[in-house]
Amino acid sequence: MSARQTVASQAERSFTIERTFAAPVERVFRLWTDPLSVAQWWGIKDCTIPYCALDVRVGGRWRIDMRTASGALYRNEGEYVDVVANRRLSYTDEPDPELREWAGNPPGQSLHTVTFEADGARTHVRFEAMLASAADRERLLALGMRGGWMQSFDRLERELGRLATPQHAAVPPE
Template structure:
């Protein structure tokens, strides 16, 4: 279940409970071949998924929507605490026509992983530079896109649970 938590005027927060241990949820969130399987809106693919998961490491994901449009996502990891927390910047692609030459300011994403028994509670907080940027991202559909990504992540974790660790390891093969 995703719940949109009360937010400040410049923040979007989503919470989800995953039926999987924190180490697995963290791994599926930080290994590029696994991230490429769930990142983005329903039906999207990720032809580019590069991640150097360490403070100062860069990441880039090019999401291709079902219509064929490519959205470049990129930024820098600022904090990495294995199985507990990720903090990274997300720098809007200035070439996107939707921004009409004025992209929003970079965003700060904070993801926390809280393992409770067999479940992991994940909180994703996206901090915008201003209320205006938050409103633009809401109008652009960011909250729904994040929810769709969480739905895809849930489905992937459910597949791994049904198929066992062998399926997880097989998904990493070149």
């Protein structure tokens, strides 16, 4: 296979989302690696995260259970394959074979790579999902995977804004 075919093959199997957040890279990275923080922003609009465990180290496992507003539970899990503090996270995403959406034919394992680039007091985040095949990419995009991640990024932005706001405003004396 030529280099050109490899690049085309990767492009056919992946999608990327990029966003710049108004927060320092250390804070943004922490929100991707602290389970209590991830439970506040990860997932689609109006979902809850009843379970979140992250062992953020190469070879460490992660699991995030997302419950939608309709009550459906989606278990997400995988393994960290690369961790560079404040720079990069790379992890596998292993589809739950029991999901009804798969109709008995779950997609293959994917690889997600998140890079964090400091830009003064802001952070540029690049999220790339490399799916197992072009067919898996098309199937997952049709099911809303990109839109779901965009909603997660919106929730992350709100969480960063919430953290930047003082928790307790001073009460003026009477």
